[in-house]
Amino acid sequence: MLTKRLIACFDVVNGRVTKAVRFQDNVDVAPAEELAGAMYGAQIDELIFYDIMASAEKRGIDIETVKKVGGRVFIPFTVGGGIKDLNDMYEALKAGAEKISVDSMAVRNPQIIADGAKAFGSQCVVLSTQVKRTEKMPSGYEVYIDGARTATGMDAIEWIKRGQELGAGEICLNSIDNDGTMAGYDLGLIKQAQAAVSIPLIASGGAGAPEHLTSLFKNTDAQAAIISSMLYSPRMSNNYTVWELKKYLTQNGVLVRPAKKTVRKATC
Numbered sequence: 001m002l003t004k005r006l007i008a009c010f011d012v013v014n015g016r017v018t019k020a021v022r023f024q025d026n027v028d029v030a031p032a033e034e035l036a037g038a039m040y041g042a043q044i045d046e047l048i049f050y051d052i053m054a055s056a057e058k059r060g061i062d063i064e065t066v067k068k069v070g071g072r073v074f075i076p077f078t079v080g081g082g083i084k085d086l087n088d089m090y091e092a093l094k095a096g097a098e099k100i101s102v103d104s105m106a107v108r109n110p111q112i113i114a115d116g117a118k119a120f121g122s123q124c125v126v127l128s129t130q131v132k133r134t135e136k137m138p139s140g141y142e143v144y145i146d147g148a149r150t151a152t153g154m155d156a157i158e159w160i161k162r163g164q165e166l167g168a169g170e171i172c173l174n175s176i177d178n179d180g181t182m183a184g185y186d187l188g189l190i191k192q193a194q195a196a197v198s199i200p201l202i203a204s205g206g207a208g209a210p211e212h213l214t215s216l217f218k219n220t221d222a223q224a225a226i227i228s229s230m231l232y233s234p235r236m237s238n239n240y241t242v243w244e245l246k247k248y249l250t251q252n253g254v255l256v257r258p259a260k261k262t263v264r265k266a267t268c
Contacts, residue, residue, distance in 0.1 A: 003255050004217050005045040005224035006242060007202065008231055010035065011052045012081075015065045018052075019180065019233045029232055033068035039231070042242045043259040046076040048101065048172070048226070050128075054082025055104040056146045061088065063095055070096015078126055089116050093124070101126040101172065104145035107152055107159075110166055117167025126202075127163035128172040131156040131189065139192055148176050156189075157196050164197045171197060172226075175205035182208025182229050190220040202226060210240070210248040217254045 010017045010032055017035050018026035029035060032049070039047060049069055051061045061082035070077060079092045080101025089100045100120070106113055106127060116125040130148045131141040141156035160171050173193055175186040185206045193201055203216055204226040216222055230240045243259045250256060 002223065003257050004222075004249070005202075006213075006245060006256070007046040007048055007224050007226045008039045008044045009048040009050065009204065009226045009228045010069075011050055011228075012062065012065060013053055015062060015068075017232075019229065032065050033072050035232065036069040037072040039242075040073040040075060042231075043246075044075065044231075044242050045257060046078070046224070047073055048078040049080070049097075050101070051081030052147050056149060060084065061092060063091055066092055066095040066097065080126070080128055083112075085112065086115055086119055089120065089124075093120065099124050099126050099170070101128040102168075103128040103130070104150075106163070107143065107145050107154065110162065113163055113166040113168050117169070122167050122169035122199075125168050126170045126172055127160065127168035128174070129156060129159060129163075130174050130176050132176040141189060141192075144176060148179075157192050160193060161196050164199050168199065170200045170202065172202040172204055174226075178206030179204070180229060180233075181206055182233075184208065184212040185216045185225070187216065187219055190216070190222050194221040200224065210245055213245065213249055214252045214254060217249070218252075 012032050015032055017029040017032050019029055054061050066079055076098050078099040078101050079097035083102055084105055092100055102112055130144045132144055134142045137155040139155050139157040143152045143154040143156050143159050175189055178186050183206055185203050190203050200223040202224040203222040207227045207230050216225055243261050246256045246259045
């Protein structure tokens with residue numbers, strides 16, 4: 001049985017990690033490379049880095065910050081934001097990324113998924129998608145792009161099915177409605193996704209307490225969970241350590257990679 005993965009997701013603006021609620025009112029947290037080093041020391045399983053303004057500003061990814069972060073972590077490291085073509089993918093991999101996340105550009109040019117999978121292998125291509133509840137779509141969820149600013153008119157479940165067909169090796173599914181609320185994951189969304197695709201699913205949006213993780217892993221087939229707010233959100237009065245979360249999961253029958261006890265907060 002595969003272990004479940006805990007992932008820290010960095011929403012990066014001008015080289016600094018920020019935290020938002022439903023993609024709005026971003027609050028500054030720390031320099032990306034410093035927080036990356038702290039997360040690595042805290043024994044996080046993986047790290048995802050999103051240059052969240054790159055697509056909206058129509059520019060490439062902040063490759064210098066990617067290099068700084070890549071030099072501080074020795075765990076799976078996914079990079080996204082402003083990835084337009086194979087050359088951008090190659091530059092991010094050369095800078096230290098292990099996987100590439102495509103989002104807005106994949107909607108505009110789905111061929112980038114197939115091109116990336118052919119060039120670097122499906123295991124290197126993560127389809128990240130931001131979705132919002134709506135009665136307009138058959139699944140009840142619509143895909144948004146450009147940092148959740150632009151509605152696409154695309155059904156979320158149909159889109160991830162197409163992403164798998166094109167060669168994506170993993171899906172990161174983020175609920176805009178739950179993002180940053182710390183009220184729990186959208187389990188209905190994840191259950192629909194697991195019925196539609198066979199590749200690994202990363203659940204994102206809503207984690208605020210250890211029981212949200214057990215609920216996710218025991219009630220869905222999600223292989224990984226993004227837990228950023230629980231680790232370093234300024235809006236939480238008392239953040240958790242990775243060790244505390246893994247201990248809780250183990251005690252509740254969820255298989256995770258072991259971690260050693262660390263300090264109370266993994267801050268930089």
